[in-house]
Every structure is written in structure tokens, then in C-alpha cells.
Amino acid sequence: MIDSYRKGMQYEAFLKRAFKFDKRLREPHTSEFENLVRSEQKNEFDELYEIKKRMKIGCDLFMSNGLTLDESEALAELTVEIDASNNSEDIYTCVKKGLKATERFI
Secondary structure, eight states: OHHHHHHHHHHHHHHHHHHTTOTTSOOOOHHHHHHHHHHHHTTOOHHHHHHHHHHHHHHHHHHTSOOOHHHHHHHHHHHHHHHHOOSHHHHHHHHHHHHHHTGGGO
16 A cells, blocks of 8 residues: 555645646545556556546646646656556556656656
8 A cells, every 4th residue: 555655645746737737626535546556456547537637738748838748748758658558557558657757847
């Protein structure tokens, strides 16, 4: 459970970077990732679809806010990887890549 909390914190950090560009969006929270891990144990996938949707919104927000070419390419590739994600580990891999691609927005 500690591992899912740690991963959830990174998920939250990535989305907070993006969502600061649009304050109308609901704040991300660590519990969203933890709920994903719990739902996977029950073979439920509603949480996965919601997290994928929120992460793609985050990528879109970054892309509309003056990225460098490298950042833009990394986020375009990340969007494809998010679409292909099938579980929390895939999502976590995307989160790590997203954090790296958006380091200057800390």
C-alpha cells in the first residue's frame, strides 16, 4: 500500500503541474491512483479509464502552453503511451515520463 501511495503522489504531482493552467479542473489527488490499484485487484477498469482521460487532459494542457520541440514530442509520444496503458504499472511509467518531460514547470 505504501508503494501505491508513493506512486500516487507522483501521479498527483504530474497532474498538478498541468492543471495549474486551468483552475476550473478538479484537483488531482493521490487517492485516485490508489483507487486504481485497488480496482485492478477486483478486475474493475473504470478507474483506469478515468485516470487515462485525466492524464490526456493534462498532456493537452501542457501542449497548449508553449512547449519546446523536445517537450512537445515527448508529450505527444506520452499521449500514445497513455492510450495503450492497460494497468497501474503502465500508468506509473507514463507518470514518470510525464514528470521528466515537464520538469521546467515545477
